[in-house]
Amino acid sequence: MQATGAKPAQPASSPAPAAASAPCPRSAAIPAIPTGRAMWIMMIMMLASNLLASFNQSLMNIALDQVATDFHVSLSVANWMVLGFTVVAATVITMAASLLKRFGVRKVMMFGYAASLIGSLLGFFAMNFPMMLVARLVQALTVGLFFPVVTSVILTISPAGKKGTMLAINSGVIGVGLAFAPMLAGLMLTYFGLKSLFLIPAVLSVGLLGLGFFFLHDIYPREDRAIDVLSVALSFVGLGAVIYGLNEVSRNPLPSALVMVAGAAAVALFAWRQFHIKTPLLNLTPFKHPRFVCGEVLMMLGYMGSIFMSLLLPLYLEGTVGYSAFVAGCLLALPILCYAGSCFVGGRIEDKHGIWPLVPAGFLLLLVGFIGVEFTSSAVLVVAMMVCAAMAYVGVGLVFPTLKAADLEVLPKEIYAHGAAIHSTLVQIAGSIGSALFVGVMSADVDGLMAAGATKAQAYAAGFSHTLYIDLGILAVAFVVSVIFARIMRKKRTGK
Structure with missing residues (x-):
């Protein structure tokens, strides 16, 4: 296998954001798509970049209770560490395709690494809540750029017939980041304090910034595009x-x-x-395809289920059971690793057989797992609760990357990139909605109950249960819709 190899890019049919319908005015040469070992090295760089992005995104999930305590704010105010992050990330995602057309993969990715490093350093030296919030908003630039860009690069350079599998591996890598982030963040938070959380992404950013000089390549034509x-x-x-x-x-x-x-x-x-x-900031043409729209709505509902677990489970374990952030993070690691594994399995099955009955089965697992979480949390059966959470995470792993691949496959190749950008934007919106709804409701419950004389443990338990019932209603609707949608997609795929 050669160390490097390339084939001419095909801008007319490539699913890349940088594909142009007119000759590129900035360079007469069309960039080459790497093959062989160069392709796999760049693929690894893309996966590592999303690992960093997922760590940045989930950095504060385990720390909301500590943020509220250290800065003497309510949970709903502390939640802006998550909400502000996702709003900025969603906004930047809408710009990602235009930025990629103008500056290319290499500059966009290097800027993302630099933003992660700067945001992490700002967080480490933050003296108050507003300063730490600004640090999170800077970190969000990385997620807003990386999630759509990495998806488009993977779609472009993946070997034929492996796009679904590689997207599933990408989701699995993000899942690994989500699994280890609570554990590592909990360790730092418990023994070194809140600001130490920012050291981990700082180190990752420095490493990727150095490697990017050697292994990142521009693979799309460039053009001057107004934003x-x-x-x-x-x-x-x-x-x-x-x-x-x-x-x-x-x-x-x-x-x-x-x-x-x-x-x-x-x-x-x-x-x-x-x-x-x-020159639209976000090309909304994919919304003209009903199956894409339906699949993305289901994806958002499933993702809201994972947001509930990543934000509310730590609050329950720390506020009701009284565990340290480190113990809570360790307990969450195994269920989230189950998500990472099921992402890969789901991608392989989707490549061969489509989304029936994979997606409905995923939503059913989510629903059953959440029902189990409600019963076990009421009885404070922590181990059994984590088993139920693992079942729910497996359901998310079957739903989330599977729908992503299936939704993009129904689009014409020339608008893959726009579909990927929309998907990444909707993921952030779903995360924002889920976080605002669930943490907002729980915060209001906690404040009201504690003002009425309840203990912190009682207030957190009641708020957790209330929000869980809301999510169960959402997932019940999603399961019914997923059965109908998956059967329609099966008929389109098989003709039966």
């Missing part, structure tokens, strides 16, 4: 307003509802504008 500033503003303000309203709706229903309506109007205006400007 519509008004679209960026509408996206950021709209998403921020919707998420703020959801986070506060349990405390101040009417004002929060009005803020959400205003945010939804801004998002609608953003969508309208994308169809009426020459």
Whole structure:
């Protein structure tokens, strides 16, 4: 096998964000797609980059209780460490395709590594809540760039017939990051304090920044492409307003509802504008394909289930049971590793047989696992609760990457990149909605119950149970819809 090899890029049919329909004005040469060992090295770099991004994204999941305690704020305020992060990430994702067209893979990825490093250093030296929040917003730039760019690069350089498998491996790698982040973050948090959490992504960023100089290559044609500033503003303000309203709706229903309506109007205006400007920030053409839309809605519902577990389970283990952040992180590691394993299995099955009955089975596992979590959490049976959580995580692993691959496959190749960008944006939106809804409701319950004289453990247990019932209702609807959708997709695939 040769150390390097390349074949000419095919911009007309490539699923890359940088594919152009007109000759590239910046360079006469069309970049080459690496093959052989060079391709696999770049693939490993992409997977490692998403490992960093997933660690950045989940860094504070185990630490919300500590943030609230250290900075003397409510859980809903502490939750902006997660919410602010996801709003910025979702906004940047809408810009990723345009940035990639203008600057290429190498510069975009290197900027992402630098943003992760700068944000991590800001967090380590933060003196108060606003400073640490700013650090999280800088880190979010990395996730907003990496998730769509890495997906598009994997789709472009994967060997024929292996796209679904490689996307599943990518989801599995993210799952590994999500599994070890709570454990490592819990260890640092318990023994070295809140700010020490930022040392881990700082070290990873330095390593990838150094390796990027040698192993990252531009693989797409470049073009001067304007970025519509008004679209960026509408996206950021709209998403921020919707998420703020959801986070506060349990405390101040009417004002929060009005803020959400205003945010939804801004998002609608953003969508309208994308169809009426020459260079849209986010090409929404994939939404003209009903199967893509239905699959993405199901993906968002399934992802909200994983958000519940990654944010609310640590709060229960720390606030109700009284475990340290390290112990809580260790308990969560095995269930999340089950997610990583099921991602790979689901990808292999989807490549060969499609999404029936894989996706409905995943939602059923999610639903049954959550019902088990409700019964075991009420009785404070921690080990049994983790077993049920593992079952639910397996369900997420079967649903999430499988739907991602299936949704992109229904699109014409020339709009793969736009579908990938939309998918990554919707993942962040689903995470924001889930986080704002679940943590917002639990925070309101905890504050109200503790003001009425309940202990912290009692308040956290009641809030956890309340939010769990909300998620069970969402998942029940998702399961029914998934059965109908998967059967339709099966008929399209087999003709029967």
